[in-house]
Amino acid sequence: MDHESSRRPLADHARALATLVGPALASARRTLSVAPSAVLSAARDAASGPRVLVTDAAAATHLPGFDNSQMDGYAVRAADLAGATPSDPVELPVTAPVPAGTQPSPLGPGAAAPVMTGAPIPDGADAVVKIEDADPPAFPEPGADATVRFSTPVAPGAFVRRAGSDVAAGDVVVPAGTPLGPAQLGVLVAAGVTEVDVAEPPHVLLISTGSELVAAGEPLGPAQLYDANGAMLTAALAQVGVRTTHRVVPDDPAALRAVLMDAPEDVALVVTSGGVSAGAYEVVRQTLTDAWFGHVAVQPGGPQGLGTIAVGPVEARREVPLVAFPGNPVSALVSFELFLRPVLATATGAGPTLRPRGRGPLAEPVDSPAHLHQVRRGRLDADGRVEMVGGPGSHLLAHLAAATLLVHVPPGVAHLDEGDDVDYWEIR
Numbered sequence: 001m002d003h004e005s006s007r008r009p010l011a012d013h014a015r016a017l018a019t020l021v022g023p024a025l026a027s028a029r030r031t032l033s034v035a036p037s038a039v040l041s042a043a044r045d046a047a048s049g050p051r052v053l054v055t056d057a058a059a060a061t062h063l064p065g066f067d068n069s070q071m072d073g074y075a076v077r078a079a080d081l082a083g084a085t086p087s088d089p090v091e092l093p094v095t096a097p098v099p100a101g102t103q104p105s106p107l108g109p110g111a112a113a114p115v116m117t118g119a120p121i122p123d124g125a126d127a128v129v130k131i132e133d134a135d136p137p138a139f140p141e142p143g144a145d146a147t148v149r150f151s152t153p154v155a156p157g158a159f160v161r162r163a164g165s166d167v168a169a170g171d172v173v174v175p176a177g178t179p180l181g182p183a184q185l186g187v188l189v190a191a192g193v194t195e196v197d198v199a200e201p202p203h204v205l206l207i208s209t210g211s212e213l214v215a216a217g218e219p220l221g222p223a224q225l226y227d228a229n230g231a232m233l234t235a236a237l238a239q240v241g242v243r244t245t246h247r248v249v250p251d252d253p254a255a256l257r258a259v260l261m262d263a264p265e266d267v268a269l270v271v272t273s274g275g276v277s278a279g280a281y282e283v284v285r286q287t288l289t290d291a292w293f294g295h296v297a298v299q300p301g302g303p304q305g306l307g308t309i310a311v312g313p314v315e316a317r318r319e320v321p322l323v324a325f326p327g328n329p330v331s332a333l334v335s336f337e338l339f340l341r342p343v344l345a346t347a348t349g350a351g352p353t354l355r356p357r358g359r360g361p362l363a364e365p366v367d368s369p370a371h372l373h374q375v376r377r378g379r380l381d382a383d384g385r386v387e388m389v390g391g392p393g394s395h396l397l398a399h400l401a402a403a404t405l406l407v408h409v410p411p412g413v414a415h416l417d418e419g420d421d422v423d424y425w426e427i428r
């Protein structure tokens with residue numbers, strides 16, 4: 001199986017995975033109706049990922065809700081200032097001030113009303129002169145019998161924020177398909193929307209396999225290591241709008257079967273890490289014998305598994321797709337980036353389908369096995385050239401954490417010189 005010619009090309013595996021997982025997620029899709037405040041509390045929980053709107057949301061109120069001032073200044077009738085010049089200013093009596101949050105009386109002709117930023121424009125007024133442009137350039141004490149002079153005309157509409165100029169009541173304020181980020185949540189609340197339809201994030205059962213694994217924070221015994229893949233893949237799944245139930249199982253088929261039987265009833269996909277290569281204790285491969293296991297012509301991320309497995313208790317068995325990643329941490333996360341992220345991002349609409357891509361010159365020479373598509377970790381140096389972060393080893397997790405790019409060396413290329421161009425994906 002490990003023979004070079006028997007390796008599945010990267011594009012073939014990506015297609016096989018998308019064909020299996022994409023439709024399964026689409027048919028498992030459910031819609032929830034929630035208040036924006038509920039979306040907001042979900043958004044605080046990073047592990048639940050962004051919510052995506054399923055139905056257009058219409059504004060319940062105009063935004064702005066009323067004509068209001070863009071500046072601290074005087075609300076006036078523009079016609080009153082038409083003849084104002086520096087040598088012959090227009091002098092007007094000052095009415096009661098209008099703080100934000102109060103409904104002003106109408107403004108008659110020949111008067112100026114102190115109005116604060118965001119406060120309603122009095123009926124009758126059609127422009128605002130900012131306080132710096134008035135004479136005197138400071139508001140009188142409320143209740144004082146004051147006048148104010150203006151030495152230039154003002155255009156009708158100046159510094160007036162019209163009701164509905166952002167969105168009108170009844171118009172679509174956030175269209176279906178939009179991930180609800182900070183600005184979208186803000187405008188839903190501002191426009192008085194009380195309920196939205198969002199897609200329920202798909203639920204993935206994520207299983208870290210390995211008898212050597214210890215949960216984060218527990219004491220570490222000899223030959224044991226922390227379950228980095230669980231944390232990494234949970235976070236990676238959340239970024240594309242996926243909910244995760246995470247389990248750790250030892251290299252024991254009975255333990256893996258038990259976790260699958262105990263799967264939450266709405267699980268739409270199972271993702272595993274570890275236990276897929278050629279060792280004597282490959283629990284995933286030895287237990288899930290109906291799935292395809294083989295090598296993809298990529299490094300890291302060579303050993304892969306893909307298929308359909310039964311989950312749930314005997315009386316309520318369901319078939320769901322299985323994606324089995326190799327255990328080496330860099331292999332697991334690179335596999336996610338190459339194969340699963342695009343499919344999940346497309347299914348959930350929670351983020352861009354593809355990572356931003358670029359191409360640039362290498363800062364150093366790079367060697368790669370010619371029969372494999374090699375994915376190296378890199379970053380841009382001060383001159384915008386692509387430098388490697390660490391070597392190709394799939395255990396170099398700290399180097400992955402320090403990298404900002406996945407650098408692609410395609411199959412058929414054994415060596416690249418400094419200055420040769422490479423393709424890269426931006427991973428943060």
Ligand SMILES: Nc1nc2c(c(=O)[nH]1)N[C@H]1C(S)=C(S)[C@@H](COP(=O)(O)OP(=O)(O)OC[C@H]3O[C@@H](n4cnc5c(N)ncnc54)[C@H](O)[C@@H]3O)O[C@H]1N2
Pocket residue numbers: 002208209210212213225226227228229230273274275276277278279282300301302303325326327328329331394
């Ligand atoms: N004879 C061969 N040996 C190996 C081959 C091969 O083709 N022939 N492939 C190598 C490659 S490439 C990879 S990648 C790994 C894949 O191995 P498995 O998927 O079976 O993973 P494990 O053996 O369970 O673990 C590999 C490595 O990763 C560590 N690990 C596993 N899970 C986690 C986790 N949740 N968090 C942190 N680290 C984890 C594990 O301790 C091992 O060090 O196989 C090669 N061998």
Ligand code: MOO
Pocket residue numbers: 298299300301302303326328331393394
């Ligand atoms: O292909 Mo393994 O995934 O490099 O280390």
